[in-house]
Amino acid sequence: MNEFKWNEDDFEKDIIEEEQPKKEKRKFGVKTLAASIALTMVISISGYALLNPAITKFVEGFSKNNSVAIKQNDESINKALENITPNAVATPLNQTPTGEKMEIPDIADKVGPAVVGVINKTTYANSFPYSYYGFAPDGTQTEIEQGSGSGILISADGYVVTNHHVVEGATSLSVILSTGTEYTATLIGSDERTDLALLKIEGDSFPYATFGDSNALRVGELCVAIGNPLGQELAGTVTVGYISALNRSVTIDNKTLTLIQTDAAINPGNSGGALVNQYGQVIGINTAKISSSNLEGLGFAIPTAEATPILSDLMQSGYVKGRPVIGISGSAITAQQAKRYGLVEGVYVYSMSAGSPANLSGIKVGDIITECNGTKVKTVDELNDIKNQYKPGDTINLKVYRGGQNIDIALILAEEMPN
Known part of the structure; x- marks a missing residue:
């Protein structure tokens, strides 16, 4: 290969x-x-807690994003x-060939x-x-x-x-x-x-x-x-x-x-x-x-x-x-995993930081994000693709699965900052 x-x-x-x-x-x-x-291509979070013991086992191997x-x-x-000034001699970008x-x-x-x-x-x-x-x-x-x-x-x-x-x-x-x-x-x-x-x-x-x-x-x-x-x-x-x-x-x-x-x-x-x-x-x-x-x-x-x-x-x-951020670390739950553990397909939230948009919106560790702005999401990439269509300060609407119930959450995106 x-x-x-x-x-x-x-x-x-x-x-x-x-x-x-x-x-x-x-x-x-x-x-x-x-x-x-x-x-996961999301913001780095150190440490995580698993609130749902049913899926503790299969997320243990997930790598954390150590930036x-x-x-x-x-x-x-x-x-x-x-030392950066407007008059600094920087390379002219995207010049037309002459x-x-x-x-x-x-x-x-x-x-x-x-x-x-x-x-x-x-x-x-x-x-x-x-x-x-x-x-x-x-x-x-x-x-x-x-x-x-x-x-x-x-x-x-x-x-x-x-x-x-x-x-x-x-x-x-x-x-x-x-x-x-x-x-x-x-x-x-x-x-x-x-x-x-x-x-x-x-x-x-x-x-x-x-x-x-x-x-x-x-x-x-x-x-x-x-x-x-x-x-x-x-x-x-x-x-x-x-x-x-x-x-x-x-x-x-x-x-x-x-x-x-x-x-x-x-x-x-x-x-x-x-x-x-x-x-x-x-x-x-x-x-x-x-x-x-x-x-x-x-x-x-x-x-x-x-x-x-x-x-x-x-x-x-x-x-x-100008990059929007939700503020979670997550991983996809596949159809096979969902069936095995009695869950649903989506993005499992295994960590978030205090004060992040996710934390402020009411998302909890152990939630599974299943929809974003009315579109089903099954992977982190799918969630990011929708999120990246917006800018910091915009509101997105998430549907999360928690304890057998679907919950609607409005989340205000923040700007992604360096770690």
Whole structure:
């Protein structure tokens, strides 16, 4: 079976072990740079209670949405946002191509310096015992896992676009220019839903790329991919291909993205790199490939038309504004499960946060949402599809099943905020 994968899955990761003085620490599981897309695609809630013991058993295995993002204090984020001014030299977005089509070496010369390496370091304490010849050493072992991807400088003052899955779980981030110079990077914002992230490095005269209009692409056009496959050793690699298809719906880790398909080689480490048109404009952010021993030449990129509004929100606010949220974590109850446990099909609510729209509306943990605005819903995706037609402040009408009864609930949507 074919499997779509983020391009960092096969990264070589360096593990550095350090011995620290023995003291109590939080313990973290081993993190990888693989995209950790939530099964339910809803707001993260820590902890949940099951009020209906009849279905406790089959929800025990549901994964919780542990969000991503580098842990930074508010001061560092606010400081970075304060540096954004209306006059900042940012990349012109969605420009109409001007001039003649460029030769491939000229495209590489123009865009290559703006493509960078993104280094993600994750520090964690070893959660299992280790010993030398049977004797455990004093102290605690700390391991640093390092992965790398690509990114694109989009402004002279150091804004870098990359993939969410490249920066996910990072303890620290750095950016390496095509010259080999390394800069500490600040995570301005990251959006798991679209697999986009925005970083900032300090400076004022960086080479940067311009965005073209991905909506103007035609199948069969030549394109160039620039990135760092397999890490910094192969930084600035240029591959050439064609636009194979447009508006491909690709599901990766239970998230569906609309992507550009290309046969330009996009390998592990290319994630976050540039897909460029014949005019030297970035028209896609490389993100995924199909992994199969029988297939080649199936790479995918996020269209700039999709990325532009997301990056604008991340740059100005640190998160994507205007997304409505219900405020639950839930999972679908299938027809088979409903029959087995004497329930109904719908979205089972297994957690919510205090003060969320769901909590304020009277929804309870253990409820099963069966309708939204008169339309039956059987999955979280179906519920989200209807919810996403509205904006924060709008009211939606839900029908929930509770204790053998159907209850009508009016819920006022709130704006989804970063965790």
